[in-house]
Amino acid sequence: MRNHTSRPILANTMKGLIAGKSGIEACLSVDDRTRLQRLVLLSRNVVEGNLSGAHRSPLRGVSSEFSDHKQYGQGDDPKYMDWRVVARTDKYYVKRFEDETNLRVYLVLDRSGSMGYGSGSITKYAYALQLAAAIGYVVVKARDAIGLFLHAEGMDAQMPARNSMQHLNDIIRQGMQFPPQRGREGNLAEALHIVASSVRRRALVVVLSDLLGDEGETRKAMAHLRKKHHDVIALQILDPAELDLTVGQGNLFVDLETGERLPASPEEIRSAYVASFGKFLDDYQRHCAAMGIDYRIARTDERLARFMRGWLLQRRKFTV
Numbered sequence: 001m002r003n004h005t006s007r008p009i010l011a012n013t014m015k016g017l018i019a020g021k022s023g024i025e026a027c028l029s030v031d032d033r034t035r036l037q038r039l040v041l042l043s044r045n046v047v048e049g050n051l052s053g054a055h056r057s058p059l060r061g062v063s064s065e066f067s068d069h070k071q072y073g074q075g076d077d078p079k080y081m082d083w084r085v086v087a088r089t090d091k092y093y094v095k096r097f098e099d100e101t102n103l104r105v106y107l108v109l110d111r112s113g114s115m116g117y118g119s120g121s122i123t124k125y126a127y128a129l130q131l132a133a134a135i136g137y138v139v140v141k142a143r144d145a146i147g148l149f150l151h152a153e154g155m156d157a158q159m160p161a162r163n164s165m166q167h168l169n170d171i172i173r174q175g176m177q178f179p180p181q182r183g184r185e186g187n188l189a190e191a192l193h194i195v196a197s198s199v200r201r202r203a204l205v206v207v208l209s210d211l212l213g214d215e216g217e218t219r220k221a222m223a224h225l226r227k228k229h230h231d232v233i234a235l236q237i238l239d240p241a242e243l244d245l246t247v248g249q250g251n252l253f254v255d256l257e258t259g260e261r262l263p264a265s266p267e268e269i270r271s272a273y274v275a276s277f278g279k280f281l282d283d284y285q286r287h288c289a290a291m292g293i294d295y296r297i298a299r300t301d302e303r304l305a306r307f308m309r310g311w312l313l314q315r316r317k318f319t320v
Helices: 030-036 083-089 124-141 165-177 188-198 215-227 240-244 266-291 304-317
Strands: 066-071 093-097 104-110 145-151 155-162 204-209 231-238 252-254 261-263 294-299
Touching: 030 124, 030 304, 083 093, 104 124, 104 155, 104 188, 124 145, 124 165, 124 204, 124 231, 124 304, 145 165, 145 188, 155 165, 155 188, 188 204, 188 215, 215 231, 215 266, 231 240, 231 266, 240 266, 266 294, 294 304
Parallel strands: 104 145, 104 204, 204 231, 231 294
Antiparallel strands: 066 093, 145 155, 252 261
């Protein structure tokens, strides 16, 4: 299941992003941002966050431990205004304490070699970055916090969960600086175990990956996250050609992570491939459902705003 057609590999795995832009602007057009304005990402589980927010919390009272600052907005208590920051920046910020931080959302972004594949106008990694930007945009707009775990064979970068568009910009720029590299195998299971061990407070973990690898170990790692009471979302990023093997004749299939080569005729193997890959997807869907994980396939040929709207509206119906 890890073999990919040897169609010329894109030298620039950022194909599909807005040329000449960086951060949020590279991933989201003005129209995309407009369409995302009214969407909300809710947690299905009890999370440790703001009692006055949209997410249920098991905590009671307000902690005196300072966490960070957030820009003053409607509904914030003026008594927590940090006047030193106001005097220094001429902008209004309020102090935020540990128990007052809203939902923490962590993006687990896969940059293994297979994510650099794209049969059309966009690679899987570029689409995953766009999804990361869209999810982060919705999260920050709701005054929740967004963080990042970027990984391939090991953990390449970690960024804490914070609530600001500047922080989201930094997250996307970090992802753009470390695109997938051919020959780099992924270890999603290890990355998820690291997330489960390092994120101590209940949070929402969004996995952005093609999920190609050791399915059994990945499922165990997802179970580890659920055991830690994290809400988990698995967005499986797939190219249309991976779903139905719609590639040209006489292709040489190459594993982008190991370099293994397999000459084969797509016409001869298509039926068996589609059946095998379909079972692979069904197994993931079934196991995720059993663990209470929100699983969804994200096709790289689906418009970003359409995917986000359909997914979040459907998710909202099942949020408790």
